[in-house]
Amino acid sequence: MATSLAHLGSLMRGVRSVDQVGVEERAAALAKRSIKKDSKLWALDLAIRCMDLTTLEGADTPGKVSALCAKALRPKPGDATVPPVAAVCIYPALVPVAAARVRGTGVRVASVATAFPSGQTFTDVKLAETGEAVAAGADEVDMVIDRGAFLAGDHEKVYDEIGAVKEAAGAAHLKVILETAELGTYDSVRRASILAMAAGADFIKTSTGKVQPAATLPVALVMMEAIRDFHRETGRAVGFKPAGGMRTSKQAIAYLVLLWETLGQEWMTPDRFRLGASSLLNDVLMQIDKERTGAYQSEDYFTKD
């Protein structure tokens, strides 16, 4: 999707502003939806199928990633009604381990790239990293935008880099992380969302999880509204991935409610929605058991991987 520089300028100037009070109020109102019984089970099932089960630690090892893959494939041992997650999300160096473990299962390998989490390195390095991750078996690439360039007003650099990474990623799906906590305002979040989508992002993603606050509901709402407008104007459907800070089923359900009431049914699928989380899955499993049996089970019944 080539865009001329002049077009990029007018695109950025044409991005509508966001009212902070209004968007926070709306997000808070949607978070109060009461999701019970069947609809809760439905949502929890979807939350698992849309989950990018994540480990992004300096201490990650092949053993840790293998364990994560096993959990991704079979979140609840002995219970086949609980579906596998959408993907495992890991550092590039561990892609070969994960790819070997999940190949042919339907669970995808997502690799962060482009000098995650800061993105503060040379474009060539970012492209090389992306290319290698895909060559090693990554089905999806989670890149970070150059926040420095964005905040300095160099939209062109951000745009071009996303386009180049997209090209380097080839057939792999590209998720573009905005790191919204560093952008400072909802206006910037909206502008960065439009910029990333115009540059070719398949998904836009809130956060690396390394900067606080990570995903928040108002930020998610702003990004979803940007996706909705972009879809209306261009016909291209871009996915959304909140990531970081989600630990409870209740939080996950709040994102699904936001998604449902903003983007609607067409986005209630792993093709267009992901939840990036490292410690959410067990709470979801616990809540599913609670809905089914009427009682909370001890956390010792859920595997810690």
Added chain:
Amino acid sequence: MAIAKRTDLGAPAPFEYAPAPEATDHVTIAPKYDLFIGGRFVRAHSRRRFPTVNPATEEVLSEVAEADEADVDRAVTAAGDAFRTWSGLPAARRARYVFRLSRLIQERARELAVVETMDGGKPIKESRDVDVPLAAAHFFYYAGWADKLEWAFPNRRPRPLGVAGQVIPWNFPLLMLAWKVAPALAAGNTVVLKPAETTPLTAMLFADICQQAELPPGVVNIVTGAGATGALVTGHPAVRKVAFTGSTEVGKLIQRQVAGTGKRLTLELGGKAANVVFDDAPLDQAVEGIVNGIYFNQGHVCCAGSRLLVQESIVGPLLEKLKQRLGTLRLGDPLDKNTDVGAINSPQQLRKIEGLVNSGVEEGAELFQPACRLPERGYWFPPTLFTNVAQSSRIAREEIFGPVLSVLTFRTPDEAVEKANNTPYGLAAGVWTEKGSRILWMSERMRAGVVWANTYNRFDPTSPFGGYKESGFGREGGLQGLLPYVELAR
């Protein structure tokens, strides 16, 4: 097991919210309510009762007494007797009682919210998150003023007036009670309150709260009944101050009735507020504000943003977003925590809305209603939007008091002001723009008691509320809200 609704097996199932009704088992509604006079519930002299109905189910919830002239006289006399002691209490002690009322409203918030929703048809999320907390906040706020009146009116000696006769509407029953009773008591007056005939129940619970607070007998008296009872309250010669919230029609009658009597009067009447959206507005939030402005409480709001004035250059995208948003509104059981639009308060009101909507169609406006199934029992009207509305159309001029929005366009700020002001009403207005200077420019020129900027239907006890022109006079809330309840001696 419901988990079988797997979306990977064929087409994705829609996300259907399971019913999430607020429990009602903690609430007791008595089959009959008497009048609350002199601190006790007493049988009405009239011996007459009338039913109050749940508008979402058409079930009779209870029967309340209909006060006649003797009953109203008894109530005013009780209030007059209580005035002598109440106004003589040390102000700090009076404050304590008002604080106590506030805390009891908070303690019984769930019960009050459920009863408000059952009796009036408004969604539980509104009674729970708006009506009841705001009612408590009003008592808290005015309790704080009770012993600081001399600082409220520096260099004057504020004195209470006597018995206040107060008549309140059915759209925010407990909240309107709070708006009326809190400043009156804080300033040292006593009250006779007449709640609306379709929504008397939270007032009866409030009577119970007055007993629980051990409020001195006669300080608050509540007489139920219809318009005739209200006229007896406002017309009683011993009433020194009349406060009315309701229709402009009745407001005019009351103004005639009290003319020349020396009674103080404040009126908070109808409205046809303009919600003005400029082309630089944050559109998604403006859509929320428009929805909140007109569909909040089914549009039964005197300050409802019932006229949407949109700058012509953005009318296309704005309407597209607005129509899409209307499709996500959830209409149904008001007690369900996920309901956005509840029941119409009464069959009379429903007929009035239907009549005006039909007139809109006949006058050539284009009607839009989202696909939505109305429950079989009860009184319902779907969220409605009219485009191609002429400024001269009835739906652009008359207060509908229902979930019906009329969309008009303008080209320049001057035209927006002209159209916004071109109404006999002047209660509220909204402005949506990114430009701060334009907000100020607009609010200086719009003849409305409240102008909301980039938001709508926001209320706070510290902020005065009231109208221009046929929307009434006098202010409720804030420091200004004390003024109608005091006499300022030098």
